[in-house]
Every structure is written in C-alpha cells, then in structure tokens.
Amino acid sequence: MAEEENPDTYLQETEVEEVVNQDENEMEQDFEENEELDPNAAGIHSVMDLSVQGFFEHKDSVFCVSMNPVKVNLCVSGGGDDLAYIWDITNGEQVCQLTGHNDSVITVGWSFDGNYVATGGMDGQIRVWKTDSGFEFITATETTDEVVWLTWHPKGLFLAAGCNDGSVWMLSMPSGKVVQVFYGHTAPVNAGKFIPPGVGKRLATVDDVGTLIVWNPGTGATECRMTGDDHRFDPGNAEISAGWTSFDSNEDGNVMFLGGSSGKVKVVNINNSSILASLETQHESVEAVSLCSTLPICACASVDGTVTLYESSSLKFRRSLPHGQAVIDCAFLPNSPYLLTACADCTIRKWDVRSGQLLGEYTGHQEPILCMSITADGKRVVSGSDDTELLVFNCEN
Template sequence: MSYNNDIIDEFLQEIQEEIEYQDEDIPVSDNYSEISTEIEMDDEKNLTNDSAGGFYDHKESVYCLHMNPVDEDIIVSGGGDDVAYIWRISTRERLCKLSGHTDSVTVSSFSYDGEYVATGGMDGLILIWRYKNNGELVTTLEGGDEILWVQWHPRGNVLLSGSNDANVWMWKIPSGDVMQLFKFHKKAVNAGSFTPDGKKIVTASEDGSLIVWDPKNATIIHKMTPSDSRFDCGGLTCLAYNKEGTVVAVGGVAGKVKIISLINGALLGSLNEQKESIESISYCDVLPIVACASVDGTVALYDTFTYKLRNVLIHDGAVISLSFVSNTPYLTTASTDRTIRRWDVRTGKCLKQCFGHHDSILCICSSLDGKTIISGSDDKSVLNMKLTFMTKKRNLGYN
C-alpha cells in the first residue's frame, strides 16, 4: 500500500503542532534543581536499605521498642496489631509473642534486671510478662485510661505509669500491688519517670504542670504550673535529666523548653528557639550540651552553662526521638523523614545517615555503645542499623 506525500506531510505537521502545544503547557520552574534534588532524595530513601536486617512480624505500625539492659541482643516491640514481640537482634528470631491487649500496644519496657517486661496499651491495661519463662503473663494492671508511658525503678521491680486520665500509678512487681496513686494533674500525664537515683518522681502533664513527687508518701516536693507565666510553655510533652540528676528539662507543645532545679524547684532557664512541639530531650554526659527535638524538623543544641543556642541540626521532617551515645559527643536522631542520623555536636556535622524504612519512623532504641540502633516504623517493620565507625575515643574539644 502507498500513501500520498501530501497526506504524510499533513500528518507530521499535526504531530509537531501537538508536541509544541504540550511543551507550552509545562511550566518552567526556577526551582528545577531543588525539585530534582527532592526527587533524588526520595528515590534514595526508597531504594537504599542500610539495615543489617529486620523483624517483620508486626501487621500494623510499630509504636514502641525497648532493649534488654542486661542482654542488648534482646528487644521488645509493640504495635498497632495489639501484640508485642520479644526477639533476638542477631538472628532476627522471634522468642515470644505477647498477646493479651485488646488495642494498640504503645509502650514497652524491660525491668532493670531484664527479668520482666511491661507492655501498655490504648486499652488502659499494663501487662507484666516474665521474659525468661517464655513470655509468661505474670499479672495484669489496670491503669485507668490509655497508657501513655511506663518506667521501671532504676534498681528495683517497681513500675511507674502515666495515663490519659491524669493519674500516675506506682506498682510493686510481680505482685501487682498498688504502692501509690499520684493525683494533681488535670489532664493527660504525657511524661514521667523516676529520677536517676530513684528517690524522686517527676511528672509532666498536658495541663502544663510539672510536679516533683516523694514516692514514699505521694506528696509534692516542687511544682511548676502555667499560673507562673515564666513557666508557661503549653501542654508538656517530654522530660530529661542531666547526668547528675540535679536538673530536669521539660518540653512543651509551644516549642519551648524549661530547665528546673530538682534541688530547690527554681526555674534555671528558658529555651525558646523552636516553633513547634518538643518531642524528645537528651543531655550529653561529656559536654555542657542539651539537645531538643521538635516537630518543626530541627534539633536545637543549647549550652547548659548559659542556656544559649549553640547550633541547629536539620531533618526533612518532624524529629521524633534523639539520644546521646554514652560518654561521647555523638547524637542519634530519628525523624518522620524516614532517616536515622548520627551527628557530632561539637561541629554540627552529620556523620552518617541511615535509610531503610518506607514510612515515618515512630520509635528507636540503641545499645549503650551506640553501635546498634533499632527503629520501628509506620511501615510495620523493625530495622537494625549498625553504626560502628565511632569506636575510638577522640578529643572532646569544645569552644
């Protein structure tokens, strides 16, 4: 079959006009290089997996993780599938499935001696398990409304918990006997813990109040409330202690951090450089630095002598957790941008960036030496990141 040349020419002309029309519809962006960089970054996050393996038994988001303090090869994880698992990092072997909650498991923690595991959920229950007895359920504690956090005493089998109903409970384990009920807060108690020496309890609430308690008789030692305008930083979200246990830093939804003396209850400093909720705080134990993580994607580094801003570290999403590696100037951060990063706070330099998750990171925990980082995500996975490059002790020069 043959075609008339005029018909062919007309057809080609129509194609050319269509191409030119489509080209005119494509906007030319002055930010093309930035767009390309963002695409490349997303591709790198999606394609790169820096993990040394993972645990994939959860069927929903992974909300909590904790490492056994006696055997750091053992992890407990809890998730939106209403179960928790105890598993071994090195082999990725599942050791126990902890079933009994009727809603998401949002908190989990090993006792100081690694013998017991506490899991708390949105069902208002705290379940106590004996790890070495194949995850035997020891006792069930009813902690009121949704459980927001649990913490073990640093030297005994005593458990502390805070809930959405404004109450804080202290139990003796394994009996499950109630030792104290701490009542003052008017709204959810979002954070709380024993002080490092185990002699006091500090709780922080959505109502903006911070209370220092005597655990022996549930009496208030110190309190700070929004009625003191110097302390007002919105609902409180998290807290952390300095190495000596003499000072507590508390963060709030307004992006502010307040520094309080545990000795006399005095307000020592106000850190106001971030714009959105503070999600995590950590003190460096070798340098005078406190790090504060915010939903605004920043990590602010403050000098603990002057309480002045030293540096700001940047993620591409909300920073949900951070912690210093013990006896080093190295800081580990995790973000909803799906990355885990290791920083040197002396310089503000990012030493390592780890990829592997395909959705927001929700929780992390790490070994004492900082070489193993375990992360849980909205993608239902738990990944094991290895960071072994910073084992040598270095000069801690700080200006």
C-alpha cells in the same frame, strides 16, 4: 525515701531567669553553614536499605521499641495490631509473642536487670512478664484510662505508668501489686521518669496543660509542683495553650530541661522551684530532650524539623541540626558525643555534637519512623515505623 540536697551545678540560684531567643540572622547563618548536611537540600531522598537485620511480624504501625539493658540481643516492640513481641536483633527471629491487649500497644520497657518486661496499651492495661523463667506472665493491671508511658526504676523492681486521665500508677514486682496511685494532674500525663538517672530517688511527671510534679515514690508526697499559673513557666503564650511533652534531668536530678508542645524549653531547679532559663529557638512541639553524659550539651528534637543544641552549663544556644521533616526522637550514644536522631523522612542520622557534623544516615524504612531504641553497648539502633517494620542498624560507623 529521704531526699538529699544537691548543689545547683548549672547556675547559681541567685541568677535571674534568662530567655534565649536566637536571632533570625544567626539561625540563617547556622543553616547556611550546615546546608551541606541537609539530606533534602538537593531534593533527593535515598531509599537504600542499610539495615543489618529486621523484624516483620507486626501487622500495623510500630509505636514503641525498647532494648534489653543486659541481654543486648533482645528487643521488645509494640504496635497497632494490639500485640508486643520479644525478638532477637541478631537474627530477626521471634522469641515470644506477648498477648492480652485489646487495643494498640503504645509503650514498652524492661526492668533495670532485664528480667521483667512491661507493656502498656490504649486499652488501659499494664501487663508484665518475667523473662528469665520462660516468659512467665506476672500481672495485668487495669488502670482508669489509656496508658501513655511507662518507666522502670533504675535500681529497683518498681514500674511507674502515666495515663490519659492524669493518674500515675506505680507497681511492685514480682508481686505485681499496685503500691501507689498518684492523683495530681488534671490532664493527660505526657511523660514520666525516675530521677536522678541511675538513682531514682524521685519520680517526675509532666502533663498536657503545663504542670510539672515531682513525687516521693515511697510516700506519694509532692516534693515540687510547678504550673502554668506562673506565666514564666507556661509552655505556651497568650494565643496558644500548650503542655509539656518531654524532659530530661542532670545527673544530680536537681535541674530539669522540659520541652513544650509550642516549642519552648524551660530549665528549672526543682529543689527550690526556680526557673533558670526559657529557651525559645524552636517553633513546634519538642518531642524529645536528651542530655549528653560526657559533654555539657542538651539536645532538643522538634516537629519543626530541627534538633537544637544548647550548652547545658551556660544555657546558651550552640547550633541547630537541620532535618527535612519532623524529628520525633533524639538520644546520645552511651558515653559519647554522638547523637542519633529519628526523623519522619524515614531516616535515622548520627551527629557529632561537638562540630555539628553529620556522620551517617541510616535508611530502609518506607514510611515515617515512630520510635527508636539504642542497645546498651551503643553499637546498634532499632527503629519502628508506620510501615509495620522494625529495622536494625549498625551505628558504630
């Protein structure tokens, strides 16, 4: 696949790297301004069940969940009971049980057309079913180590998956054939995604020792490789060894925001391998990075209990959204300025990133939330928890 040159829509390439390290007084002021938003400020935690539906067949922690991009009622989930389920979020009924794994199912996902579903497990298997013909089993691929993540191409029937040994696998459907195995990482591949969003000309992957690789998915060639050998790109510091845990890219796919296990966020232009900024506001692992499609805002969710908002154009700190415990995920509702955050305090929250206002809290889980997925129409969010339950919340209000 030939790669087009995209202009840098964020910063001129001649600009130098900027380090954003928010002043402590500014952070204290920001938290004071948002203190009324902190659900734990009064030491009270609501356990009111505000869910509109639930699924209760899993017998162990629910590690992953994904909504069908076309059939908005269908959801797939995977858990520590070695099983995955397809179920209906409108009535909570089981549609299909997906079996065959010998260890925890820790990643699941649908193809862009909603006709295929894949599961990845700690047993090293990638298993795929065709869902438009009675849930026909297609293939089981034995990789060389635990499957950490999987992601479907946004326009084609190609599936990529990353493993704990650093290998990255790509399969083609409906044949189930392994068309590429990428070897370039020397540590667990923590995240991967086809970029740009909606186009998927390249495959970006990051690992546990601070390496970013951008691949040509057609040829397997490396188009960009950045490592911690360049101290400016190192996600850790002299005392702490760290890796990349999460990332997102702009619509052109030339600028990436990478979250690190030490709390750093690096902004890079992958067309010329330049570092545009180092955002150093958070202090613990950044578990999720999400770019807003309607505003120049980037949200970074951290184990330190904050979600930090940056201007994705100027790369300036905007504000911090306080949470009582670790934030494990964040995602924008489609075509909106509204951000959902999933927290270990058993609560999903809805925020208006323009003002930082807390618009809603969705409770019902009894143990930490481990995953969430938003419906394609943005009307519902589904969350999975250590309590073995999946709950559906109406996030329209």
